Amino acid sequence: MRRLWSWRVRITIARMTEENIMLNHARVKLYFLLVLVVPFVLSGCDSGKKAEQKVSYSQDIIPILQRHCLECHVINGSGHQASGLDMSTYQGLMKGTKFGPVVKAGDSLSSTLVLLVEGKADPSIKMPHGDREALSTAEIKTLRQWIDQGAANN
Ligand code: HEC
DSSP states (O other): OHHHHHHHHHHHHHHHHHHHHHHHHHHHHHHHIIIIIHHHHHHHHHHHHHHTOOOOIIIIIHHHHHHHTTTTSSTTSHHHHHHOOOOSSHHHHHHOBTTBOSOOTTOGGGOHHHHHHTTOSOGGGOSSOTTOOOOOHHHHHHHHHHHHTTOOOO
16 A cells, blocks of 8 residues: 555656656747847847948948059049049049949949949940959949948048
């Protein structure tokens, strides 16, 4: 009789701990969900904000032009002599070539400058000219964003 009782107790205890373990598993899952999912969702919101951030002419655009274009597109550089495009100042960039503007504020898709750096125009006038390294996808994206945001002198 005593033996039977002690078995019962053991079984009950075993069941209780089993339930506890399962309960703990559920808790652990919930914590994982909170720890993993919450920051993920928050970071998602964050990068959404970043995508809308204003591109700055002085901080984002000038360095790209310096790296890829100013070697030739400054007063009396080969690019300026051939096309009239001087990109060393904001005014020069917005004035464009002797044939007219290459940046159409608010409309990167029809801006000659973007077409040229994306290589969508004739390969002979792909910019940068000659065997120079093409712009990275990120740099082109920055240029396009800046133009689409109004090409401000910001
Ligand atoms: C190695 C010199 C060189 C570099 C670097 C260069 N260009 Fe040019 N660019 C030229 C020359 C030369 C022309 C004249 C067109 C021709 O004869 O191919 C020109 C013409 C242009 C034109 C006018 C095209 C037209 O006829 O409508 C634009 C716009 C232009 N460049 C943009 C850029 C941009 C943007 C960069 C930087 C990403 C750049 N260029 C880098 C030499 C250069």
